Amino acid sequence: MLSISKTFSRPKGWLGSIAGLIMANENKALNQWAIRHLDLTDGENILEIGYGPGYSIKHMLKHYQDLHIDGLDASSTMQEQAQSRVSKRAKDKQVRLYVGKIEKTRLPEEQYDKVLSVNNFTIWDDPKTGLLNLYHTLKPGGTLVIVMQPREKGADANRTKEMGENILNDLKFAGFDHFSIEYEEIRPTLAVCVTAKKPRSE
Numbered sequence: 001m002l003s004i005s006k007t008f009s010r011p012k013g014w015l016g017s018i019a020g021l022i023m024a025n026e027n028k029a030l031n032q033w034a035i036r037h038l039d040l041t042d043g044e045n046i047l048e049i050g051y052g053p054g055y056s057i058k059h060m061l062k063h064y065q066d067l068h069i070d071g072l073d074a075s076s077t078m079q080e081q082a083q084s085r086v087s088k089r090a091k092d093k094q095v096r097l098y099v100g101k102i103e104k105t106r107l108p109e110e111q112y113d114k115v116l117s118v119n120n121f122t123i124w125d126d127p128k129t130g131l132l133n134l135y136h137t138l139k140p141g142g143t144l145v146i147v148m149q150p151r152e153k154g155a156d157a158n159r160t161k162e163m164g165e166n167i168l169n170d171l172k173f174a175g176f177d178h179f180s181i182e183y184e185e186i187r188p189t190l191a192v193c194v195t196a197k198k199p200r201s202e
Helices: 004-009 013-026 028-038 055-063 076-085 087-091 127-137 157-174
Strands: 045-049 068-073 095-099 112-118 138-148 177-186 189-197
Touching: 028 055, 028 112, 028 138, 028 177, 028 189, 045 055, 045 127, 055 068, 055 076, 068 076, 076 087, 076 095, 087 095, 112 127, 127 138, 127 157, 138 157, 157 177, 157 189
Parallel strands: 045 068, 045 112, 068 095, 112 138
Antiparallel strands: 138 189, 177 189
């Protein structure tokens, strides 16, 4: 039987469907906080890594009518849930949802204005390779927003700050600049948002 932690990191089947509903509810405030840091503008191309049940995508489309959003998630169960949440926009090709891992998926060069990742960075198989892939697919001057909130047993503010530092170091390795780190108390514990940009000129 799937462990609880594996069910939430790679949701599958009926357990995965339940996990998706729980994730959508628990991450609501976290997602909204993350989206504010994207500083969205209509007409932009957005990529979300780990879109889960599609809450963030639906929230962005509710407030911006002319966004074009692609999503990449490791779980086909989450793809099904997200598709049902944004079915009309998906039919219009305004939203395209893919299944795959960020480290192994070939992304188009300089395609996206903004990239979002909420509460999945620490379960990437190879974070540095994933960030190099995102650097490749961001337009020069594009923004990457990574939000994390530890949920494991014993998680506290110190763990959150450790996550923030690790994300920052990996972003530096991948070539990003213009960093900012912000913290927010969002139940159940402190969350971190790390924002970075791809340089406009190499």
